[in-house]
Amino acid sequence: MTSQREAWVAELIELAGRDDRVLVLDGDLGTSTKASDFAAIYPGQFLQMGIAEQNLVGIAAGMASLGAVPWVATFGVFLTQRALDQVRMLVAQTGANVKFAGHYTGLLNGGSGKTHQDIEDLAILRAMPGMTVIVPADGAETRAAVRWAVEHTGPVYLRLARDSEKEVDTGGVLQPDHLVELRHGKDVTVISTGVQTARTVAALDLLADRGVSARHLHAAFLKPLSERTVVDAVGEATEVVTVEEHSVRGGLGGLVAEAIASIGRPIRVTRVGLADTWSESAPNDFLLDRYGLSPERVAERIQAAVGSPLGAAT
Amino acid sequence: MSTATKARPTDEELVRLAQRGRWLVLSTVSRKKAGHIGGSLSAMDMLVTLYFDILRRDPSRPDDPDRDRFILSKGHNAIALYTVMALRGYLPVEELDTFDQGDSRLQGHPDLLRLPGLDASTGSLGQGLAVGAGMALEARRRGKDFTTFVMLGDGEHQEGMVWESVACASRYRLDNLVAIIDRNGLQQYGWEHDGGPDSRFDRLDPWAGVDLCAVYRGFGWNVVEVDGHDIPALRGVFSAAKERRGSNGRPTVVMATTNKGRGVSFTEGQYKWHNGVATDEQLAQAHIDLGMDRVEAQ
Ligand SMILES: Cc1ncc(C[n+]2csc(CCOP(=O)(O)OP(=O)(O)O)c2C)c(N)n1
Ligand SMILES: [Mg+2]
Numbered sequence: 001m002t003s004q005r006e007a008w009v010a011e012l013i014e015l016a017g018r019d020d021r022v023l024v025l026d027g028d029l030g031t032s033t034k035a036s037d038f039a040a041i042y043p044g045q046f047l048q049m050g051i052a053e054q055n056l057v058g059i060a061a062g063m064a065s066l067g068a069v070p071w072v073a074t075f076g077v078f079l080t081q082r083a084l085d086q087v088r089m090l091v092a093q094t095g096a097n098v099k100f101a102g103h104y105t106g107l108l109n110g111g112s113g114k115t116h117q118d119i120e121d122l123a124i125l126r127a128m129p130g131m132t133v134i135v136p137a138d139g140a141e142t143r144a145a146v147r148w149a150v151e152h153t154g155p156v157y158l159r160l161a162r163d164s165e166k167e168v169d170t171g172g173v174l175q176p177d178h179l180v181e182l183r184h185g186k187d188v189t190v191i192s193t194g195v196q197t198a199r200t201v202a203a204l205d206l207l208a209d210r211g212v213s214a215r216h217l218h219a220a221f222l223k224p225l226s227e228r229t230v231v232d233a234v235g236e237a238t239e240v241v242t243v244e245e246h247s248v249r250g251g252l253g254g255l256v257a258e259a260i261a262s263i264g265r266p267i268r269v270t271r272v273g274l275a276d277t278w279s280e281s282a283p284n285d286f287l288l289d290r291y292g293l294s295p296e297r298v299a300e301r302i303q304a305a306v307g308s309p310l311g312a313a314t
Numbered sequence: 315m316s317t318a319t320k321a322r323p324t325d326e327e328l329v330r331l332a333q334r335g336r337w338l339v340l341s342t343v344s345r346k347k348a349g350h351i352g353g354s355l356s357a358m359d360m361l362v363t364l365y366f367d368i369l370r371r372d373p374s375r376p377d378d379p380d381r382d383r384f385i386l387s388k389g390h391n392a393i394a395l396y397t398v399m400a401l402r403g404y405l406p407v408e409e410l411d412t413f414d415q416g417d418s419r420l421q422g423h424p425d426l427l428r429l430p431g432l433d434a435s436t437g438s439l440g441q442g443l444a445v446g447a448g449m450a451l452e453a454r455r456r457g458k459d460f461t462t463f464v465m466l467g468d469g470e471h472q473e474g475m476v477w478e479s480v481a482c483a484s485r486y487r488l489d490n491l492v493a494i495i496d497r498n499g500l501q502q503y504g505w506e507h508d509g510g511p512d513s514r515f516d517r518l519d520p521w522a523g524v525d526l527c528a529v530y531r532g533f534g535w536n537v538v539e540v541d542g543h544d545i546p547a548l549r550g551v552f553s554a555a556k557e558r559r560g561s562n563g564r565p566t567v568v569m570a571t572t573n574k575g576r577g578v579s580f581t582e583g584q585y586k587w588h589n590g591v592a593t594d595e596q597l598a599q600a601h602i603d604l605g606m607d608r609v610e611a612q
Contacts (some may be wrong), residue, residue, distance in 0.1 A: 047451070050485070055444045055478035062448020065433070066379070066456060086475070089438045090445060094426055 002139035003164040009034040011146040027074030033103045035073045053078045057086035064097045076102025077118040091155045092130040100157045106245035113281030123250025133223040135159040135194040137168040144174040165198035177224045179233045183216035192243040193219040193252045200243045202295035230259035241270045248273040270305045270314040332362040333604045336577045338397045344592040348414040352587045354394035356498035356572040361398040368552040373403040376431035385434040387442020388467040389423040404431045440473025447483045450491040465494045469501025469520040484534035487563030492555045498574035500585045515583030542570030
């Protein structure tokens with residue numbers, strides 16, 4: 001099992017060898033993000049920008065204007081909170097070919113607590129025109145996403161987790177505006193994203209033993225992910241659950257709810273994720289359980305939805 | 315590189331262009347009822363000097379990869395940049411009339427996706443120097459011999475990001491980067507005049523109590539002070555700054571003392587003319603102040 005940060009840097013090391021446009025710009029977190037592995041092999045394509053995220057984004061925009069493909073590497077929270085204006089005006093509004101590696105996203109960031117927990121990035125960037133947002137499930141999908149981002153011209157935000165989760169068999173398909181079907185089922189349609197997909201797979205295994213038949217879709221691209229694609233994928237289902245390691249406001253859950261509202265059919269959408277609350281620093285298992293993201297807790301939410309009559313809140 | 319073959323304009327020609335530019339700014343803003351005047355008039359002599367004498371740029375090849383770069387970090391003065399670009403041949407002067415109108419290439423703040431010849435999009439203050447530093451870094455990595463100029467406001471320097479970029483440019487020894495500070499002593503509203511030595515014009519200097527040149531020097535920059543309305547002096551200072559590329563590894567800052575609203579009697583030194591719309595009578599006065607009869611007779 002490779003963590004997403006290890007997969008990210010491994011793929012970049014491979015690409016950088018044959019493409020000297022590819023650079024890594026570090027916000028003094030190279031030892032956390034594993035950009036240090038890249039720096040050791042390609043010192044000429046690595047630039048330390050220090051603890052100055054706004055300048056970091058601006059430098060990347062300037063370098064991209066001359067044809068470089070810079071990867072801005074820092075914690076996701078500092079990109080979407082500290083340097084958001086720069087991401088917006090200098091990159092998204094100009095279509096600059098800058099790639100953002102948002103590291104240590106979600107709740108599990110090695111015990112750093114709420115200051116560093118990135119639980120709003122998807123909501124923020126999903127609302128930003130011109131941005132592409134990829135939320136890979138595991139290491140293999142991360143590597144595919146890095147390749148995709150370098151081949152694609154324009155801004156990309158890659159949401160990465162610190163710790164490894166179980167691998168997910170996505171069939172090797174990574175394409176924008178697409179949901180991958182991981183499991184067939186009839187009682188409920190579950191849509192998940194990022195590393196929460198692996199925990200959702202485990203949750204649905206538990207539910208299968210309890211007699212609940214769930215269909216499972218994975219979203220690697222949150223943007224673009226059109227309302228049409230979501231509506232088509234949901235099909236005739238009336239019970240939909242979204243699961244993400246992110247606030248239930250504005251991320252995958254918001255996206256799916258918006259899409260489904262647009263068709264005016266009675267479908268219940270239960271959004272599993274971080275309720276409108278800050279989290280805390282604690283071991284991973286504690287956090288996943290406390291904030292409702294462990295396989296068992298996700299399974300409980302899905303089972304409760306399936307067991308309650310349509311028209312009731314879950 | 316075509317400008318190298320052209321004869322350099324005389325100082326008098328540049329002075330006339332700047333006066334004409336000021337008139338176009340004031341009259342366009344007044345007709346369109348949108349745009350920023352004070353900082354456009356304070357920057358005009360520098361913009362004309364850059365575009366007509368200093369920058370290696372060809373209006374017919376706006377994407378030339380070897381062109382000198384120019385970023386107006388104080389993007390609210392877009393109308394000044396559009397005006398100088400129009401005078402220089404990037405767009406028809408008549409197009410200035412579309413400023414800030416629907417479908418225009420001349421957006422309220424410079425948008426590089428709309429108008430060929432713009433090197434950066436700006437408007438949110440404090441960001442241009444980082445982009446310029448990024449260009450300078452990548453230029454060096456690619457062995458390019460152009461210089462990147464970035465113009466900032468003095469008020470704009472209150473943005474923390476500016477200082478991130480100042481430190482970064484020094485750390486990376488970007489002697490192919492030149493920052494120009496339009497030190498006009500006013501921002502949009504700022505601080506009340508307190509009668510002290512740091513009060514410039516009708517409000518307090520944005521950097522009252524701070525020795526901005528010493529701060530830049532402390533950050534390892536090469537600091538040059540100049541009167542931002544003295545065109546012969548500006549030509550010398552900008553040319554010298556360009557020549558430092560590849561020399562001592564220090565970025566250069568041109569600290570240009572200017573007068574906000576320069577050239578027009580009722581706007582000079584008045585914070586309220588940061589933006590504003592002149593009446594017909596005021597326009598008539600400005601026409602006289604700028605010596606437009608003489609300028610237009612040339
Ligand atoms: C980040 C940001 N904050 C506020 C503004 C609004 N604003 C536009 S111009 C201005 C004053 C700028 O003063 P200065 O940099 O001195 O420019 P100048 O005097 O040359 O017009 C302000 C506050 C802005 N454009 N961007
Ligand atoms: Mg000012």
